[in-house]
Amino acid sequence: MGLIVQKFGGTSVGTPDRIRQVAKRIAKKYSEGHPLVVVVSAMGHTTDELIELAQQVSDHPPHREMDMLLSAGERISMALLSMALGDLQVPAVSLTGSQSGIITDQSHRRARIRRILGDRIRSSLSDKKVVIVAGFQGVSETKEITTLGRGGSDTSAVALAVALRAERCDIFTDVNGVYSADPRVVKSAQLWKRIPHDLMVELATRGAGVLHPRCVELAKQNQVQLCVKNSLNLDESGGTTLIQRQSGDPKMKGMEEFGVVGVTSDKGKLLVRARLSRPSALEVIWSRSAQTHLGLIAPVFSGQDVSFYSDRDGEAEWRKILEELSTQGCLDSFEIVSDIVPLSVVGDRFSQDGRALYEMVKVLSEAQISVTSGASSALAVTLGVPIHQVDDAVRTLHAEFMEN
Amino acid sequence: MGLIVQKFGGTSVGTPDRIRQVAKRIAKKYSEGHPLVVVVSAMGHTTDELIELAQQVSDHPPHREMDMLLSAGERISMALLSMALGDLQVPAVSLTGSQSGIITDQSHRRARIRRILGDRIRSSLSDKKVVIVAGFQGVSETKEITTLGRGGSDTSAVALAVALRAERCDIFTDVNGVYSADPRVVKSAQLWKRIPHDLMVELATRGAGVLHPRCVELAKQNQVQLCVKNSLNLDESGGTTLIQRQSGDPKMKGMEEFGVVGVTSDKGKLLVRARLSRPSALEVIWSRSAQTHLGLIAPVFSGQDVSFYSDRDGEAEWRKILEELSTQGCLDSFEIVSDIVPLSVVGDRFSQDGRALYEMVKVLSEAQISVTSGASSALAVTLGVPIHQVDDAVRTLHAEFMEN
Numbered sequence: 001m002g003l004i005v006q007k008f009g010g011t012s013v014g015t016p017d018r019i020r021q022v023a024k025r026i027a028k029k030y031s032e033g034h035p036l037v038v039v040v041s042a043m044g045h046t047t048d049e050l051i052e053l054a055q056q057v058s059d060h061p062p063h064r065e066m067d068m069l070l071s072a073g074e075r076i077s078m079a080l081l082s083m084a085l086g087d088l089q090v091p092a093v094s095l096t097g098s099q100s101g102i103i104t105d106q107s108h109r110r111a112r113i114r115r116i117l118g119d120r121i122r123s124s125l126s127d128k129k130v131v132i133v134a135g136f137q138g139v140s141e142t143k144e145i146t147t148l149g150r151g152g153s154d155t156s157a158v159a160l161a162v163a164l165r166a167e168r169c170d171i172f173t174d175v176n177g178v179y180s181a182d183p184r185v186v187k188s189a190q191l192w193k194r195i196p197h198d199l200m201v202e203l204a205t206r207g208a209g210v211l212h213p214r215c216v217e218l219a220k221q222n223q224v225q226l227c228v229k230n231s232l233n234l235d236e237s238g239g240t241t242l243i244q245r246q247s248g249d250p251k252m253k254g255m256e257e258f259g260v261v262g263v264t265s266d267k268g269k270l271l272v273r274a275r276l277s278r279p280s281a282l283e284v285i286w287s288r289s290a291q292t293h294l295g296l297i298a299p300v301f302s303g304q305d306v307s308f309y310s311d312r313d314g315e316a317e318w319r320k321i322l323e324e325l326s327t328q329g330c331l332d333s334f335e336i337v338s339d340i341v342p343l344s345v346v347g348d349r350f351s352q353d354g355r356a357l358y359e360m361v362k363v364l365s366e367a368q369i370s371v372t373s374g375a376s377s378a379l380a381v382t383l384g385v386p387i388h389q390v391d392d393a394v395r396t397l398h399a400e401f402m403e404n
Numbered sequence: 405m406g407l408i409v410q411k412f413g414g415t416s417v418g419t420p421d422r423i424r425q426v427a428k429r430i431a432k433k434y435s436e437g438h439p440l441v442v443v444v445s446a447m448g449h450t451t452d453e454l455i456e457l458a459q460q461v462s463d464h465p466p467h468r469e470m471d472m473l474l475s476a477g478e479r480i481s482m483a484l485l486s487m488a489l490g491d492l493q494v495p496a497v498s499l500t501g502s503q504s505g506i507i508t509d510q511s512h513r514r515a516r517i518r519r520i521l522g523d524r525i526r527s528s529l530s531d532k533k534v535v536i537v538a539g540f541q542g543v544s545e546t547k548e549i550t551t552l553g554r555g556g557s558d559t560s561a562v563a564l565a566v567a568l569r570a571e572r573c574d575i576f577t578d579v580n581g582v583y584s585a586d587p588r589v590v591k592s593a594q595l596w597k598r599i600p601h602d603l604m605v606e607l608a609t610r611g612a613g614v615l616h617p618r619c620v621e622l623a624k625q626n627q628v629q630l631c632v633k634n635s636l637n638l639d640e641s642g643g644t645t646l647i648q649r650q651s652g653d654p655k656m657k658g659m660e661e662f663g664v665v666g667v668t669s670d671k672g673k674l675l676v677r678a679r680l681s682r683p684s685a686l687e688v689i690w691s692r693s694a695q696t697h698l699g700l701i702a703p704v705f706s707g708q709d710v711s712f713y714s715d716r717d718g719e720a721e722w723r724k725i726l727e728e729l730s731t732q733g734c735l736d737s738f739e740i741v742s743d744i745v746p747l748s749v750v751g752d753r754f755s756q757d758g759r760a761l762y763e764m765v766k767v768l769s770e771a772q773i774s775v776t777s778g779a780s781s782a783l784a785v786t787l788g789v790p791i792h793q794v795d796d797a798v799r800t801l802h803a804e805f806m807e808n
Contacts, residue, residue, distance in 0.1 A: 286762030358690030373706040377781030
């Protein structure tokens with residue numbers, strides 16, 4: 001039987017009870033004969049607590065030491081899970097990112113995976129052991145411990161699935177799968193049984209919180225089948241979502257009509273706008289984003305004006321960068337607009353003309369929702385709307401495109 | 405053996421000699437036992453000549469009559485091809501778009517396919533006949549003859565492949581396949597043996613002339629394998645490109661690095677910019693684009709400013725629309741910038757941060773090429789550059805991303 005990689009997040013291993021429950025689930029899968037690699041995050045809020053601890057100890061903790069500190073979180077959860085499996089007579093071994101050979105670049109706290117050696121994993125698998133791997137962490141070529149930043153554990157799991165040629169990668173989380181909109185906002189949101197990789201990349205990039213775009217892009221590029229499952233729903237009766245290669249259109253109108261799979265917004269983002277006084281400032285802005293790995297979506301510039309959405313918690317960092325540039329005379333002005341957030345409609349076939357954009361702007365204007373900006377690519381239209389109207393806007397667009 | 409749809413464009417059937425050559429190629433495939441549906445365009449410049457004829461006859465030829473006129477072009481080529489096949493003892497029958505049951509919407513000259521009935525095709529196939537279908541044309545629900553506009557014949561072929569569940573759709577054209585850049589501009593451009601659907605959609609949308617994005621989107625959505633072949637290269641020794649579902653990254657650096665598959669520009673597009681005095685003008689602009697099927701790419705708006713690229717030959721139509729809007733007091737100003745064209749880099753994984761955008765802007769600025777605007781989506785970065793510098797810009801970016 002094929003190898004399966006299973007990833008359990010912080011909530012799923014948040015308490016001793018839950019760790020025992022996860023162990024039971026793994027034991028069952030193991031008894032079916034599947035070789036298993038299990039990726040775990042740190043328990044519950046461990047990482048946040050460690051960050052707070054560091055801040056209490058030092059005003060400016062060096063990133064290298066932060067990574068050393070944070071990487072302890074997964075050591076705890078994986079050791080505990082290995083013990084729980086031992087109690088169920090399932091042979092298991094826990095391996096750190098470094099022991100697993102997860103090689104990253106040198107960006108502490110936001111490292112990217114370069115490749116995976118995986119020798120110790122393979123040898124433990126051939127000893128019929130369940131291999132528990134610490135998510136979120138790796139080691140650089142210079143043997144420094146690194147952590148992967150946002151979406152790190154999911155990305156560890158997918159990267160392992162790629163390197164080990166797994167049959168599938170299961171991501172256990174606290175929802176049943178991928179919906180056409182956030183079910184807390186839209187009651188009639190529907191769960192997709194299957195969704196193609198490329199549309200899932202767009203949903204994830206534009207705010208669907210269930211998976212991080214990094215891990216979906218990696219899965220897409222390597223054709224890894226991802227399955228989102230609810231770790232609290234043992235019998236999977238509530239459904240799951242399989243993210244896989246395209247297999248026909250989930251919702252097709254005419255052959256050449258566009259089809260929508262989801263409406264998503266991201267209150268964790270804000271809008272950054274600047275007016276350049278020197279063209280070279282543009283390079284500086286992008287290069288700082290690249291160096292710091294500050295995420296940004298829908299970057300646009302035209303003449304002197306540049307705008308993009310970035311993570312709300314990067315606001316201070318952006319403000320520092322933009323103030324520096326202003327002082328150097330590179331910017332005429334800038335603003336960080338914290339009450340405009342991106343709202344996106346994701347689907348196929350948006351590239352041909354302005355129809356999708358037209359229908360969205362029209363429907364929102366009829367609902368008295370103001371739209372400040374917008375841009376369209378082949379798979380998504382992203383609009384800027386006021387944060388206090390964004391839930392209404394999601395409901396309005398979902399009703400228009402998914403319920404009619 | 406599986407059904408194959410083969411499409412031959414105007415150049416491939418441009419002369420009686422070439423029609424006989426195409427017939428030989430079809431006869432060979434037929435002798436291998438494949439059921440064949442062959443889609444043909446009008447011979448050579450027939451369509452242009454018919455348009456010119458119409459303009460000599462009438463100042464404002466109605467679109468309905470234009471479609472009636474233009475649809476004669478494929479009747480000629482398909483009848484001739486059917487005769488040539490008959491001479492080779494290959495049983496063949498030609499069918500118009502209407503006889504084939506290609507049902508479209510009612511937009512004359514730019515109709516979109518809604519569905520395909522295909523009963524007569526199926527029955528002729530079961531009589532072991534090669535079925536020759538007129539590309540570029542269909543019939544509306546109200547039984548009016550329509551033509552499909554740009555990319556129409558390729559789209560006919562793919563739609564037939566979908567409806568008939570073909571094994572593959574071969575598109576015969578005058579190049580060997582899909583290159584990493586236009587080989588006339590970049591000598592070291594490489595031919596891709598395989599390329600995934602989604603990246604081909606981006607290349608086609610952004611100027612790679614080999615296929616129209618309409619047909620690639622349709623192929624992608626329905627997982628039709630497309631093969632681009634050179635109709636002048638009988639033994640396929642020069643190579644072909646297979647466009648198919650993703651099967652691993654054609655060019656991967658680190659696991660989480662972006663990978664580029666092509667650099668493309670589009671001198672057939674120009675930049676439209678407008679400043680709105682009323683927000684409702686935005687709706688009007690998009691709705692006119694949707695109604696007229698005027699293609700547009702990379703539409704962006706922010707506050708009062710809106711910009712997009714559109715087809716150069718739609719310039720007069722856009723000017724009319726924008727002048728009307730100005731007269732009505734909806735626009736403060738507009739400009740149609742005919743010397744700025746879009747230049748795009750297509751690949752995977754552009755969505756994570758500003759790195760790709762940064763590297764492109766930097767490399768071009770080092771090469772003294774001015775970049776007036778830019779926008780990035782997951783699969784492509786599109787920049788606006790002066791038309792007289794665009795070939796240099798393509799070479800510069802190709803050297804940076806494809807040759808290093």
